[in-house]
Amino acid sequence: EPEVTQTPSHQVTQMGQEVILRCVPISNHLYFYWYRQILGQKVEFLVSFYNNEISEKSEIFDDQFSVERPDGSNFTLKIRSTKLEDSAMYFCASTPVYNEQFFGPGTRLTVL
């Protein structure tokens, strides 16, 4: 069964450093998403992406964040200058036309 994959599974970085989280959505899916979940808290929407541009973004997704689909398979989330409060699980999701979103296993980001 096709699945969304994410790398790395765990990323440790120093505050102020840039990180890039990578995702490979399910092929033939059209919509891509990033969510995050701070430990013990709710899953929060960050951004959705369709047709090579951002469709929606939340208040969390400020200028420090960017997304890109550099080729036909990868979907990346970049945080330019990480803060302590960016420590969280980051989930990528994809969907075809329909509403069921398929989530990846997540990347645990730890900012020291």
Add this chain to the structure above:
Amino acid sequence: LAKTTQPISMDSYEGQEVNITCSHNNIATNDYITWYQQFPSQGPRFIIQGYKTKVTNEVASLFIPADRKSSTLSLPRVSLSDTAVYYCLVGPGSGAGSYQLTFGKGTKLSVIP
């Protein structure tokens, strides 16, 4: 977005049927009800979606009364592996395309041997 309310936690013994009810008094006419499951340190996983009456798949059943102000997720004969957080979401259904999912705190189901 319609707000959802569900119990914070539930306990159940193995082999029992579990029913988790979600309230969504302000559901809109074109909203669907969707349930996701999340295991620790994993991404949410779609379980079931419905609009009205009853929907059943190989994992669960979803009961939605006529007024659609609540819904009940039914898990038949739970096992230890069903221990997870279950989220009730309300929003546009199939065919809506890009749509951000709004998760609440969910219901933490603990299955006891």
